[in-house]
Amino acid sequence: MIDVGANLTHAAFRDDLPGVVARARAAGVGTIVVTGTTVAESRQAAAVADRFELYSTAGVHPHHAKECDSMTLAALRDLARHPRVVAIGECGLDFNRNYSPHPDQEKWFVAQIELALSVDKPLFLHSRDAHPRFAQIVKHHGVKNAVAHCFTGERDELHAYLDLGLYIGITGWICDERRGRHLLELVKEIPRERLLLETDSPYLTPRDMRPQPRARRNEPAFLPHILGAVARASARPLEELAAETARNARVFFGLHEPGSSAAAQRPLAA
Ligand SMILES: [Zn+2]
Numbered sequence: 054m055i056d057v058g059a060n061l062t063h064a065a066f067r068d069d070l071p072g073v074v075a076r077a078r079a080a081g082v083g084t085i086v087v088t089g090t091t092v093a094e095s096r097q098a099a100a101v102a103d104r105f106e107l108y109s110t111a112g113v114h115p116h117h118a119k120e121c122d123s124m125t126l127a128a129l130r131d132l133a134r135h136p137r138v139v140a141i142g143e144c145g146l147d148f149n150r151n152y153s154p155h156p157d158q159e160k161w162f163v164a165q166i167e168l169a170l171s172v173d174k175p176l177f178l179h180s181r182d183a184h185p186r187f188a189q190i191v192k193h194h195g196v197k198n199a200v201a202h203c204f205t206g207e208r209d210e211l212h213a214y215l216d217l218g219l220y221i222g223i224t225g226w227i228c229d230e231r232r233g234r235h236l237l238e239l240v241k242e243i244p245r246e247r248l249l250l251e252t253d254s255p256y257l258t259p260r261d262m263r264p265q266p267r268a269r270r271n272e273p274a275f276l277p278h279i280l281g282a283v284a285r286a287s288a289r290p291l292e293e294l295a296a297e298t299a300r301n302a303r304v305f306f307g308l309h310e311p312g313s314s315a316a317a318q319r320p321l322a323a
Contacts, residue, residue, distance in 0.1 A: 054081055054250065054276050054277065054280060054295050054298065055082070055084050055085070055086070055249075055250075055302035055308075056084075056250070056251055056254075056276045057086045057249045057250065057302050057305075057306075058086060058088050058143075058177070058202050058203065058224075058251035058253050059085050059087060059251070059252055059253070059254040059272075060087075060088050060090065060254060060255060061073070061087045061107075061254070061273075062089075062097040063254075063255050065255040065270050066254075066255065070101070071105075073272050073274070074105045074273075076272065076273075076274040077273035077274045077276070079274070080274040080275075082273050082277075083299070084106075084107055084308070085107045085108070085273050086108045086109065086110060086177075086302075087101050087107055087108065087109040087110070088109075088110055088143050089109055089110045089111045089112050089138075090113070090114040090116075090117065090143055091113055091114070091120070092113065092125060092129065092132075095128075095129065095132050096128075098110065099111070099137060099138055102137035102138075103137060107137070108138075108308065109135075109137055109138055110138065110139065110140040111133055111135075111142075112129065112141050112144040112165055113125060113161055113165065114143050114144065114145075114147075115145055115147040115152075115158040115161075115162065115179060116147060116150060116153060117152075117153065118153035118154075118157040118158045118160070118162070119152075119153040119157045121157070121161045121164075125161070125164075126164055126168060129141065129165070129168055130168060130172065133168070133174055134172075138174075139174070139175070139307065139308065140169075140174055140175045140176060140177045141168055141169035141172070141174050141175075141176050141177070142165065142176050142179070143177045143179045144162055144166075144177070144178065145162055145178045145179035145180050145183070145187060146159070146162055146186060147179060148182040148186075149181040150181075159186075159190065162190060163194065166190070166191075166194045166196055167194070169196075170195075170196070175199060175305055175306060175307075176199035176200070177199075177202055178191070178200060178201050178202060178219070179203070180201055180206070184206055184209070184210040184213065188213045188214065188217060191217055192217055199219050199220070200219060200221070200222050200305060201219045202222040202249075202251060203222055203224045203251065203253050204221045204236075205232070205236070207235065207239075208235075211239050211242065211243070215242075215244070215247065219247070220248070220249050220301065220305055221243050221247055221248060221249065222249045223249070223250055223251070224250075224252060224253045225257045225258060225260070225271065225275070225278070225279050225282075226257055227240065227282050227283060227286065228259035228278070228279065228282050229260045230260065230261070236286075237282075237286040238286075240283055240286050241286065241287050245297055246301060247301070248283075248298055248301060249298060249302055249305065250276060250279055250280055250283065251276075252271050252272065252273050252276050254270075254271040254272045254273055255270045257271055259271075259279060259282070262275065280295055280298070
């Protein structure tokens with residue numbers, strides 16, 4: 054399995070990151086894509102990827118759009134050359150929390166789309182309560198290779214993204230009986246070759262995990278729990294779904310196949 058989105062630079066992991074990565078591998082999570090959410094965090098994410106032979110993204114989350122300046126794009130462009138940086142993002146629109154004004158969010162979303170297109174990297178996208186504006190921007194800029202990470206929306210939003218050719222990232226939100234119930238139905242409508250799995254650690258701890266982890270911290274080792282929920286919802290064999298979503302992640306991010314000679318590659322147990 055591959056966890057395509059984990060915020061391993063978060064303070065929640067400061068004290069035991071080697072243990073977190075080891076537990077993930079022991080649980081069959083062969084690799085992790087560490088999410089970058091600011092320039093500084095993206096640099097740290099690349100350092101974590103180097104240290105543990107993982108991958109990372111480089112981008113600025115819409116929450117932080119108002120902190121972007123004339124140096125931001127050059128820094129991200131620099132990071133994009135790092136061999137373990139496999140996508141631009143997380144970037145997009147968040148009209149739920151509105152931590153940055155909408156014009157700032159749109160400006161830096163578009164700037165990062167243009168960067169991704171110019172360096173030929175996929176996009177790791179965040180969209181929350183931003184439908185249909187988000188889809189309009191993606192369409193207008195001719196984005197072809199992108200994932201709508203942590204999809205939590207409704208059917209019309211899902212199909213708008215699928216029509217645009219986006220991959221869909223499913224998190225432990227699907228395990229939330231209060232707000233994720235609709236995803237149990239929608240996940241069946243995601244074509245097999247477009248589904249990716251992620252924990253979004255340390256956030257979104259699956260609510261139905263028993264016992265709940267200490268301090269309710271989510272971590273990549275819990276990806277199999279999400280896999281199980283998706284497999285049950287879509288009535289698919291666990292191993293098949295694990296192999297398929299891992300293959301999708303390798304195709305999407307351009308990762309090496311398991312068994313290749315690349316030093317970065319760990320065996321990808323299902
Ligand atoms: Zn996000």
